Amino acid sequence: MYTVLGATGTVGAQVVTHLIDRGHRVRAVGRSPERLHALARLGAHPAVADMTDSSALTDAMRGSSAVFVMQPADHTATDHLTSQRTMTDAIVRAVRESGTQRVVALSSVGAEISSGTGFLVGLHILEEGLASLPAVEVLALRAGWFYDNARAYLPVMQNAGLVADSLDPEVRVPMVATRDIAAAAADALVGTGWGGGHSVREVLGPVDVDQLTVTSVLGHAFGLPELRYVRLADDDMIDTLIAEAGFSPDVARHHVGMTRAINDGRVAGRRPGTRVITGPTTIDDYAADVARSAREELRSFHSHTA
Ligand SMILES: NC(=O)c1ccc[n+]([C@@H]2O[C@H](COP(=O)([O-])OP(=O)(O)OC[C@H]3O[C@@H](n4cnc5c(N)ncnc54)[C@H](OP(=O)(O)O)[C@@H]3O)[C@@H](O)[C@H]2O)c1
Known part of the structure; x- marks a missing residue:
């Protein structure tokens, strides 16, 4: 049995599917x-647990050969890092009390830095918490920026013809497809070859990509050749996240703290001495796939309403 936290999320759901496809039993x-129902239909065993509830998490992890751990962000938290610490404490306690021996954790490039990196500090806290479990084998998968973050832009992209963020459009960002992260995580969960103890792997796409390129590739795939990238000033980005995405002010500031750290080069992939798992999916592959599914959804919507 493998336990997958965040099983209904972007990465977790794909980890569940990989494991089931390989014939493993999975607690989702x-x-x-x-939301767990769709995974139960695939054959997963659903388990309801809040990420702050260590006893429910302990029950969910008990008897697992390995556990996939991810730490979500509560976008409404008034104090983001307190919220992250509460989740880390519950997860770490559950790993210890359930007797789990092996953990694969979803982390991020930049998680080695303890402060000044916005959202990524939450993953530093998670990695540190897991590091306090010397008897547990832990593999931290430090992923790049997800191509899939583009899904959040799609409505604005299609309606307003722009992509907006506080990332510098010319800075090359370590990015990766979530399907490649999920494949790496599933391999690690069922495999034995991480060398024991506590290990780190970066999980990145074939090349780092700047936002001008991402925008142009998405524009091409969606038939929007005029699509443009707009770099928002940090304060405007914070206001937009609060007004449009329902973020609390503190969580919005952590997004901008992260993009600032990427813009000034403090957060980067392929750090010397860190092993890298390179996923095969390029941004062009991703954009073509997401555009194809958007077209299929539209066709199916029209055929149901015709
Ligand atoms: N986006 C990026 O570019 C990027 C890059 C590197 C690392 N990361 C890290 O990747 C993680 C996000 O992964 P993702 O995109 O796969 O997640 P996601 O799609 O945002 O899904 C979040 C998952 O967490 C669950 N969840 C949320 N709050 C919960 C709570 N209080 N208790 C229990 N479950 C809860 C959700 O389940 P429900 O069905 O209950 O909502 C869902 O399964 C974060 O740690 C992020 O920092 C992201």
Whole structure:
């Protein structure tokens, strides 16, 4: 049995699918029985547990050969890092009390830095918490920026013809497809070859990509040749995240703290001495796939309403 936290999320759901496809039993953990239902239909065993509830997490992890750990961000938290520490404490306690021996944790490039990197500090806290479990084998997968973050832009992209963020459009960002992260995580969960103890691997796409390129590739795939990238000033980005995405002010500031750290080069991939798993998916592959599914969804919507 493998336990997957965040099983209804972008990466977790794909980890569940990989494991089931390979014939493994999977306990899929999330907050909502309704959202877990689709995974149960695939054959996963649903388990409801909040990421702050160590005893429910302990029950969900018990008896697992290995556990996939991810730490979500609560976008409404008034104090982001306190919220992250609360989740880390519950997860670490559950790993210890359930007797789990092996953990594969979803982390991020930049998680080695303890402060000044916005959202990524939450993953530093998670990695540190897991490092306090010397008897547990832990593999931290430090992923690049997800190509899949583009899904959040799609409505604005298609309606307003722009992509907006506080990332410098010319800075090359370590990016990766979530399907490649999920494949790496599933391999690690069922495999034995991480050398024991506590290990780190970066999980990155074939090349780092700047936002001008991402925008142009998405524009091409979606038939929007005029699509442009707009770099928002940090304060405007914070205001936009609060007004449009429902972020709390503190969480919005952590997004901008992260993009600032990427813009000034403090957060980078392929650090000397760190092993890298290079996923095969390029941004062009990703954009073509996401555009194809958007077209299929539209066709299916029209055929149901015709
Ligand atoms: N986006 C990036 O570019 C990037 C890059 C590197 C690393 N990361 C890290 O990747 C992680 C996000 O992964 P993702 O995109 O796969 O996640 P996601 O799609 O945002 O999904 C979040 C998952 O966490 C669950 N969840 C949320 N709050 C919960 C709570 N209080 N208790 C229990 N479950 C809860 C959700 O389940 P429900 O069904 O209950 O909502 C869902 O399964 C974060 O740690 C992020 O820092 C992201």
